[in-house]
Amino acid sequence: MRKRKQNIPQILKDFVRQRENGNCSLCLRRPDHFHHIVAYSIDKTIIHAHNIVLLCEEHHKLFHLGDPDTFQAVYEYAWFLQYGSMPEEKDLLEISTIVSENLKALESPF
Numbered sequence: 001m002r003k004r005k006q007n008i009p010q011i012l013k014d015f016v017r018q019r020e021n022g023n024c025s026l027c028l029r030r031p032d033h034f035h036h037i038v039a040y041s042i043d044k045t046i047i048h049a050h051n052i053v054l055l056c057e058e059h060h061k062l063f064h065l066g067d068p069d070t071f072q073a074v075y076e077y078a079w080f081l082q083y084g085s086m087p088e089e090k091d092l093l094e095i096s097t098i099v100s101e102n103l104k105a106l107e108s109p110f
Contacts, residue, residue, distance in 0.1 A: 008034050012049050012109055020054045026073050029056035035063065037078045038100050048106045050081045068092070075099055 013034060024031045031054035038046050053074060055063065062070040072092050078099045079087045087095050 008052060009047070009109070012047070012052060015049050015110060016052045016054055019049070023054070024056035024059055025053035025077055026059045026070070027056060029058070031055055032057045033060040035060060035074075037074060038103050043104065046103050046106070047109050048103060049110050050078060050106065051103050053077060078103075 016034065017031075020031070022031070023029065033055045035053050035055045036046075037051050037053060055074075059070055059074075063074060072095075075092060075096045076086060079095055082099065082102050090098075
């Protein structure tokens with residue numbers, strides 16, 4: 001893993017790595033990046049394991065390039081982490097809005 005300027009506490013990194021069994025959150029490749037779902041630059045107060053996913057180099061690049069399938073997969077996974085099921089009958093805007101609002105309301109880092 002590369003060291004990034006956004007400090008993610010080691011305990012959260014360990015938790016996320018264990019949650020993902022050491023794999024990318026979207027595939028079985030080796031992850032290269034701890035990625036904030038709601039960007040750290042947008043909201044530095046969201047310090048929660050549900051706001052962090054592990055992404056391989058390819059998925060990380062696709063997310064930042066705005067690939068709609070990757071973006072949707074990341075937000076659907078975040079929904080799954082929060083609700084324990086996949087979102088039904090919701091579009092990406094609804095999913096990302098609800099996920100972001102819920103992340104802002106969380107108090108504990110786990």
